Amino acid sequence: MAKDDKKITPRDQDYAQWYLDVIREGDLAEPAEVVKGCMVIKPHGYALWEGMQGDLDRRFKATGHKNAYFPLLIPQSFIRKEAEHVEGFAPELAVVTHAGGKELEEPYVVRPTSETIIGHFFAKWISSYRDLPLLINQWANVMRWEKRTRMFLRTTEFLWQEGHTAHSTHEEAEVETRRMLDIYGDFAEEIMAMPVIKGEKTATERFAGALSTFSIEAFMQNAWALQAGTSHDLGQNFGKAFNVRFQNEQGNLDYVWQTSWGVSTRLVGALIMCHSDDIGLVLPPKLAPIHAVVVPIFRKAHERERVMEACTKLREELVAKGLTVELDDREGIKPGQKYYHWEARGVPVRVEIGPRDLDKGQVALKQRLEGSEREFVPMDQAVSRTLALMDEIQAEMFARALKRREDATVTVDSWDDFRDIFPEGKSKFVYAHWCGDPEVEKQIKEETGGVTIRNIPLDQPQEPGECIRSGRPSKQRVLFSRAY
């Protein structure tokens, strides 16, 4: 195939098309075609989600949470019990009105999130302060009839986990809200190699029915932000709506303080847009379903024999060390094509073994990272070097992602400068002062064609200043960006 026949549109040419190309060539997913706004997650893509699930699940359990499962269908009346919650979700509900050949007396909604039905059961399960805290997590699918969908980032049906906890004091619920935010932040940075900014959402962007909402915001390569995880302090709103009461140590009845928190298959989209390049997917070793691929190279039959023997042996040694390794022994395909095949799928390390290498007692190792060169290592160090590369690549991916973000992060103090950063579709991470008025926030969004406050970063110094738009006093800078 000619060079100009590239299957992946370069990022700087058309970022949205690049994203779709990477998903297709990476064999991650495809549109469901026959079901609006839904997608089929293919094995390679689903493996990424499984990797995320596995690590997060361990972290949840290590902090005392237990998994449970609640029904997919929720009585419509439940959604209505919490005023803001209805208002927030009503437009995007899918409703089941018929079942068993009859019209239902009360329709069910397909869960958009489970606060309400879990609230109902919490009310049954909780009666004493001794029942608290109650720390529940659910791995599930949910459905939100969004106006516009994008693969992984916003599909009608998506997979997620939703944590739901009940506490006897607000303080304890606040600690829980922040603890889970930290877990999300650690996971994103340690496992996904994706730096994030933790902060509190403004009232405008708050979860429907929450007292406060926190998020981790990730930087995508087009300098847009992506909300990658949220944690909500629900106060007593759902406790009151579902009458979840407990008797405290003094014998008085009180409503529980609840939290909820979640991440979704959107993280797969985040992973793609954070790291991948014009060749295709780039995966951090800690999530890569395949850590290394061994590509044999030979011409003659006798070469084939000794090359395959060496490849098989190395593969076995790597597998014994806990890596998942593919040996690409497909016949009739040239090595170059195999390289592209595995690069598009994001395999972190490629091992090449040919007759010349065997003669020299070496193997060739190639990292998936952009700009990396082949390195030749002695055969007896192939395993240790490959293992070491896993850690090196993981760290390098984080470092590069962080650098990309920092290179696109600015502090701005004048409205003119601010506007200049955001011409049509352009973006950066901008730290600027904001007076706290939702009207001003809305005004900024309208005047810039979509720039929003991503969050109020937690680790920002309290530094007084003047609002970028209104000029009124501000306590600290907030993070502005275009966002998915």
Place this chain on the structure above:
RNA sequence: CGGGGCGUAGCGCAGCCUGGUUAGCGCGCCUGCUUUGGGAGCAGGAUGCCGGAGGUUCGAAUCCUCUCGCCCCGACCA
């Protein structure tokens, strides 16, 4: 939901305006031989309810109506 674009082979597309034999091209796929250190070559071959349903017509991928879905830009959101 508003604006724009698009559904033709597994993928990417041409053909449609101006209706007319058997619907094409590239890649991929199958067979054989030659190949294999960055997307191999030659020869043969398979694959299409032209997104779906109506209509106009002697005749529809092509014209008309409706519908389903996808993509992009907005408003809504994980």
